Amino acid sequence: MRGKMNSQIIEEYNRRPKKWFYYLLIFIILLAISIWSTSVVHYHGVSEHGALIAKNIFTGIFHPDSSLIFNFTETGLAYLLLQTFAIGILGTLVGAIIAVPLSFLAATNLVPNWLAYLIRFVLMAIRTIPSFIYALLFIPVVGLGSSAGVMALGFESIGMIAKLFIEAIEDLDMGVIEAMDAAGATTFQKIRFGVLPQLLPDLYSILLYRLDMNLRDAAILGLVGAGGIGAPLSFAMSGYKWSSVGAILLGLLVLIIFVELISSRIRKKLAKG
Numbered sequence: 001m002r003g004k005m006n007s008q009i010i011e012e013y014n015r016r017p018k019k020w021f022y023y024l025l026i027f028i029i030l031l032a033i034s035i036w037s038t039s040v041v042h043y044h045g046v047s048e049h050g051a052l053i054a055k056n057i058f059t060g061i062f063h064p065d066s067s068l069i070f071n072f073t074e075t076g077l078a079y080l081l082l083q084t085f086a087i088g089i090l091g092t093l094v095g096a097i098i099a100v101p102l103s104f105l106a107a108t109n110l111v112p113n114w115l116a117y118l119i120r121f122v123l124m125a126i127r128t129i130p131s132f133i134y135a136l137l138f139i140p141v142v143g144l145g146s147s148a149g150v151m152a153l154g155f156e157s158i159g160m161i162a163k164l165f166i167e168a169i170e171d172l173d174m175g176v177i178e179a180m181d182a183a184g185a186t187t188f189q190k191i192r193f194g195v196l197p198q199l200l201p202d203l204y205s206i207l208l209y210r211l212d213m214n215l216r217d218a219a220i221l222g223l224v225g226a227g228g229i230g231a232p233l234s235f236a237m238s239g240y241k242w243s244s245v246g247a248i249l250l251g252l253l254v255l256i257i258f259v260e261l262i263s264s265r266i267r268k269k270l271a272k273g
Contacts, residue, residue, distance in 0.1 A: 053240075060242020061249060068247040075232075077251045084228040085255060087149045087221075088214040094150060095157025096207055099123075102158070103165040110169065120166075127159025131217045135226040146227030153214045153221070161210055168202035201270040208263040215259060219252055 068077050105111055106119035134152035142148050177194045185193070222230020229248055236244035 056240070057242050057245070060244075061246035063243055064247035064250050065241070065243040066247075068244055069251070077229075077247055080229040080232060080248075081251050081255050083146060084218045084222075084230075084252075085215065085259075087146050087153065087218040087226075087228050088211055090150045091153025091214050091218070092157055092207055092211045094154025095161050095210065096203075098154070099158045099161035100165060100203070103162045103169055106162065106166050107169040109172065109174065123159050123162045126155060127163065129156070131156040131221060132224065135221045135224050139225055144225040144227075149218060149221045149226035149228055152226055153217055156217070157210050157214060160213075161206055164206045164209075165199075165203060168199055168206075172198055204270055205267055208266060212256075212259060212263060215256060 070076075072078055102119055102123060106116045106123065108116045131152045134155050135148055138148040138151045142151060172195065176198075177190050180190050180194050218228045219230050219233070222228040222232070223234045225231060229252065233245065233248045236242075236248065
């Protein structure tokens with residue numbers, strides 16, 4: 001009996017789909033794409049002047065400018081980091097305020113498919129434009145400064161927040177809502193006790209993740225005059241003030257680590273309920 005069973009197993013194993021051809025084909029395609037991609041990269045080596053600049057960069061970064069670190073005026077590192085943090089926070093909130101209602105209109109389990117796919121197309125169009133381009137578009141409208149940075153990050157955040165929140169909405173346990181409907185619950189009660197408890201942890205996690213990304217983007221937007229620490233960083237690099245660059249990068253590192261530690265603790269609490 002056992003021998004017959006083993007022979008059946010071996011027979012079924014021999015009849016399994018042969019997928020090695022597909023794996024080989026995928027490998028060949030990826031290899032061809034990689035080889036083709038290298039054709040556009042032209043490396044000419046590091047010149048003597050470039051090696052000297054690289055040495056100065058690393059020396060300056062590991063010897064940050066203490067006068068910039070301990071400057072507590074509006075031109076100091078602390079104020080610039082605070083401004084960058086504020087731009088990231090407000091940009092995330094602006095994006096969430098717009099993205100959350102659109103997410104409900106783009107969820108196929110709540111609205112007709114034609115409306116959901118129409119809203120998704122709009123969100124995809126918003127998501128294709130990087131924050132750098134949004135900043136260049138908003139600067140002529142609201143002027144130089146942090147307002148343009150907030151609007152740029154806000155619009156860029158809409159696409160990603162909505163995309164992730166739509167997935168959370170479509171994973172809702174509709175059985176809970178149907179049970180509350182059968183019990184005679186009002187619409188407000190169904191939203192308050194059936195929908196929000198399921199969605200809020202996911203929403204908080206998405207916003208924390210987006211905030212982490214926006215803080216990095218906020219540092220870049222200053223390069224085009226959209227506020228934050230990017231402009232001083234650009235000026236320092238243009239003037240070959242590598243110790244100032246080191247101080248600014250050190251401040252950004254501390255800020256990102258601080259936000260990451262706080263967001264990780266919040267995510268753990270959300271996961272535990």
